[in-house]
Amino acid sequence: xxxxxxxxxxxxxxxxxxxxxxxxxxxxxxxxxxxxxxxxxxxxxxxxxxxxxxxxxxxxxxxxxxxxxxxxxxxxxxxxxxxxxxxxxxxxxxxxxxxxxxxxxxxxxxxxxxxxxxxxxxxxxxxxxxxxxxxxxxxxxxxxxxxxxxxxxxxxxxxxxxxxxxxxxxxxxxxxxxxxxxxxxxxxxxxxxxxxxxxxxxxxxxxxxxxxxxxxxxxxxxxxxxxxxxxxxxxxxxxxxxxxxxxxxxxxxxxxxxxxxxxxxxxxxxxxxxxxxxxxxxxxxxxxxxxxxxxxxxxxxxxxxxxxxxxxxxxxxxxxxxxxxxxxxxxxxx
Numbered sequence: 006x007x008x009x010x011x012x013x014x015x016x017x018x019x020x021x022x023x024x025x026x027x028x029x030x031x032x033x034x035x036x037x038x039x040x041x042x043x044x045x046x047x048x049x050x051x052x053x054x055x056x057x058x059x060x061x062x063x064x065x066x067x068x069x070x071x072x073x074x075x076x077x078x079x080x081x082x083x084x085x086x087x088x089x090x091x092x093x094x095x096x097x098x099x100x101x102x103x104x105x106x107x108x109x110x111x112x113x114x115x116x117x118x119x120x121x122x123x124x125x126x127x128x129x130x131x132x133x134x135x136x137x138x139x140x141x142x143x144x145x146x147x148x149x150x151x152x153x154x155x156x157x158x159x160x161x162x163x164x165x166x167x168x169x170x171x172x173x174x175x176x177x178x179x180x181x182x183x184x185x186x187x188x189x190x191x192x193x194x195x196x197x198x199x200x201x202x203x204x205x206x207x208x209x210x211x212x213x214x215x216x217x218x219x220x221x222x223x224x225x226x227x228x229x230x231x232x233x234x235x236x237x238x239x240x241x242x243x244x245x246x247x248x249x250x251x252x253x254x255x256x257x258x259x260x261x262x263x264x265x266x267x268x269x270x271x272x273x274x275x276x277x278x279x280x281x282x283x284x285x286x287x288x289x290x291x292x293x294x295x296x297x298x299x300x301x302x303x304x305x306x307x308x309x310x311x312x313x314x315x316x317x318x319x320x321x322x323x324x325x326x327x328x329x330x331x332x333x334x335x336x337x338x339x
């Protein structure tokens with residue numbers, strides 16, 4: 006009897022040891038390094054389940070012991086993360102557990118696109134349509150359909166999207182970028198308008214957006230924005246036409262080939278400020294914050310004219326004679 010107890014005890018010890026050894030081996034396989042020798046992108050597709058991803062990682066040679074993770078999902082499902090759609094960067098030395106944690110995190114691979122200040126909505130849409138890894142939901146839509154999709158029916162899109170750098174990841178669409186840019190412009194315009202001067206010739210936030218777009222297209226020199234805004238304000242106060250070339254170009258549309266002729270300056274379009282009084286009916290581009298701020302805080306002064314020096318800056322004049330002399334000097338090279 007004593008001998009049987011001894012044998013039984015030995016068997017129990019051996020069974021426990023085997024179980025512990027098996028458990029230790031299982032845990033070891035869960036924490037073993039993945040089989041990648043350089044950073045590798047892995048994509049979790051929409052609707053993919055844990056076991057599907059495990060099989061895919063095994064098929065790609067990333068995981069060598071898929072059984073260990075399938076066993077984990079069966080024995081302790083609470084330790085299995087909820088996977089998120091997107092691309093993830095797997096690096097050498099990561100363990101299988103670390104990979105699983107990564108695929109359930111927000112650390113997706115991101116991309117960026119930059120919408121420059123002064124661009125038009127048409128240029129922005131072309132940029133979105135060419136952006137890699139971005140779902141192109143609006144590619145075949147008209148501008149009107151895009152604005153309806155954004156819950157802005159009957160809103161002309163020009164000027165309403167804030168120019169900036171936007172980051173996105175796999176699974177996002179152009180609608181997400183457009184929505185971000187639209188909301189930012191609305192928020193910033195509201196903030197800027199609340200801090201406006203009291204004696205403006207413009208009366209609404211939308212008119213400030215239009216004015217800012219003219220300023221944006223006229224100069225890229227930060228120090229000139231408020232002075233150009235001042236010129237426009239004083240011309241409007243005196244009943245003078247704004248006579249700004251970018252409005253002529255915008256009214257020409259795709260006909261513009263890099264040149265403006267005398268006939269173009271006389272052409273009656275809704276945007277030609279050589280022909281119409283006041284500002285055009287809509288913005289002509291996407292202004293940045295600095296131009297928005299200049300539009301509502303124009304620089305006081307006496308100048309009524311400006312002409313490009315050809316180096317990105319302008320010569321400002323108080324009188325028509327001074328302006329004509331500047332045109333002869335900088336444009337006609339006389």
